[in-house]
Amino acid sequence: MLFAVSAPNFCISYPRSPNFTHFLRRHSVPTRLCIRASLLENNNGAKMEYTPWLIVGLGNPGNKYHGTRHNVGFEMIDSISRAEGIVMNTIQSKALIGIGSIGEVPILLAKPQAYMNYSGEAVGPLAAHYQVPLRHILLVYDDMSLPNGVLRLQPKGGHGHHNGVRSVMGHLDGCRGFPRLCIGIGNPPGTMDLKAFLLQKFSSVERQQIDAGLEQGVEAVRSLMLHGFNQRINTFNLGQKYKYHKV
Numbered sequence: 001m002l003f004a005v006s007a008p009n010f011c012i013s014y015p016r017s018p019n020f021t022h023f024l025r026r027h028s029v030p031t032r033l034c035i036r037a038s039l040l041e042n043n044n045g046a047k048m049e050y051t052p053w054l055i056v057g058l059g060n061p062g063n064k065y066h067g068t069r070h071n072v073g074f075e076m077i078d079s080i081s082r083a084e085g086i087v088m089n090t091i092q093s094k095a096l097i098g099i100g101s102i103g104e105v106p107i108l109l110a111k112p113q114a115y116m117n118y119s120g121e122a123v124g125p126l127a128a129h130y131q132v133p134l135r136h137i138l139l140v141y142d143d144m145s146l147p148n149g150v151l152r153l154q155p156k157g158g159h160g161h162h163n164g165v166r167s168v169m170g171h172l173d174g175c176r177g178f179p180r181l182c183i184g185i186g187n188p189p190g191t192m193d194l195k196a197f198l199l200q201k202f203s204s205v206e207r208q209q210i211d212a213g214l215e216q217g218v219e220a221v222r223s224l225m226l227h228g229f230n231q232r233i234n235t236f237n238l239g240q241k242y243k244y245h246k247v
Helices: 020-025 069-084 120-129 163-170 194-198 204-227 231-241
Strands: 002-005 035-038 053-057 090-092 095-102 105-112 137-143 151-154 180-184
Touching (some): 053 069, 069 180, 069 194, 105 204, 137 163, 180 204
Parallel strands (some): 053 137
Antiparallel strands (some): 151 180
């Protein structure tokens, strides 16, 4: 049985089979969404529609910035890409993008290729082109207000003096009602320069905390795509808040 999903101007057809990733590699970004997948017989062939999600990780392009604190947004997109078998191989609207799904929910992964402070130049056009509603734009970025490796998933918020988020909001008509996944990177020690801290790589202990956080973040994103903001997300946020607290 075939399962059809459609949404305005978004993008890809694929069979749900072991050859899924090979299929994605052979296809560029088309102009209309039509995802077909096999479902169980007890679904009675009912047609369902899913609104696509645009998941954007913020960072700076280039090997120079790979693994730095300011680039954990990129790392989360890479983690989701690996976990879901989504190939990131297309440049569109100043972003590296990949198209796939989580379960039956279509997603578009994006890593803006302008520098951090100009991230909105990619996010705004991508959201407009694929007609993704504000509530389905998930922004992933570093947050100094959270301890290193601690995550927080919220349905909306301000820019928190983060220039990348500020740029995105500016290109979304100043709107702040889009979800965001914040990844804690801690605060600069002592009088360390802020820019130097953001562009610094993690220590070995911090790296382990970030890697664990990325794995947990992938599961949280899956839950959000499939179930929305529900009690599972509340439980996730609570667990993250107290993850380093020993009882």
